Amino acid sequence: MRRLCRAFSKKADHHRAAVALNYVAYKLRRVVRTLRVTPAMQAGITDHVWTLDELMDTLLTEAEDPTHEAKPLTHREPSAPARALPCGRGFLGLVTESTPALKKRRSKHPPPEATRGPVQLSLFAPPEGW
Template identity: 40%
Template sequence: MNKLTIEERAKILHLLCEGMSIRAITRLTGASKNTASKLLIDAGKACAAYHDANVRDVKASRVQVDEIWSFTYAKQKNVASAKAAPDAAGDTWTWTALDADSKMIVSYLVGGRDAEYAMGFMDDLAARLANRVQLTSDGHRAYLEAVEGAFGCDVDYAQLVKIYGPTLTAPGRYSPAECTGAKKIRVEGSPDIAHVSTSYVERQNLTMRMHMRRFTRLTNAFSKKVENHAHAVALHMMYYNFVRIHKTLRVTPAMAAGVADRLWEIADIAQLVADAEEAPKKRGPYNKRT
């Protein structure tokens, strides 16, 4: 069986990270759909493992958290009537925690939007930080208990609660409600009210939609399996943190946060995949026959 070179893998991964669909990649590169899909899965696993092991002891002062919506297989309202819908079909949320200064994604999680996922997300975030931070979230109620459980009183936490009114423009199918204002509410510690904001992490939501085809609205590029959706998110986070130079900072977020000491290339991610393939596997128990 033919094996892709590092350069060929890097090209496919780069196209995936820049928002191209798998079918478009197959037309441009000549690789099969199964090859591109398997590379995405392998890269997602390698990137998630690298992030988990190396994004630790992050020295941040202000962290913003948010959730972004997408769906797997079918939208939630259509799951009941969908044919052979898997268990994880429906709404899929990606939780992100961003360092407001370095713009690095410190923690992320793919799953539901309930209290259980909120607690898992906050526990992971707390384990990756090196010091006390000012934390800002939206008004999602699940954050209250999750932040308390993960940080206790060792956090300066505030919520930015947006106030919505009726739609002022002509109503349409996808017309959101008009945001008429926002309240800054202190929840724990002594947060600086001037820095209670979710602007940076919400801007990151746009970056995710632009760089992952699976997040593009009104297309058929949505994920059919939640596992592949999570792999795509892991690849994007690695690319965003370590490879893509932030326009304002002029370095990558990982370099700005002190997590990386050099500029990564997409070939470095491809090498992570190759290294994971070559890693020795544990042997099973051996029973000697007598």
């Protein structure tokens, strides 16, 4: 891997090709000691260990994938109340009474005073419900 990266890494495209070639060779040609087969055989992709000639013939006859155009990344627009972070790095969500997560949490755990009335203790009688 080091030798391939150093020899072909003068351009980013060459580096990507060298790394991809290394991964393909590892998956199709190298028998992993713990598996006793190649990773591609273990996954059911192939039924034999590929030779170097077979690998090179397949790589040279395959059509190249069309290149995809890079699209600029854009920030999502907030769906709830939010405050913009400095330097246009995104938004910080604000928690308000109408925030759905806050409503959900409050419905699961109502405040204690809403569930029971005031507690009156007596020294001689046990509290109600004992």
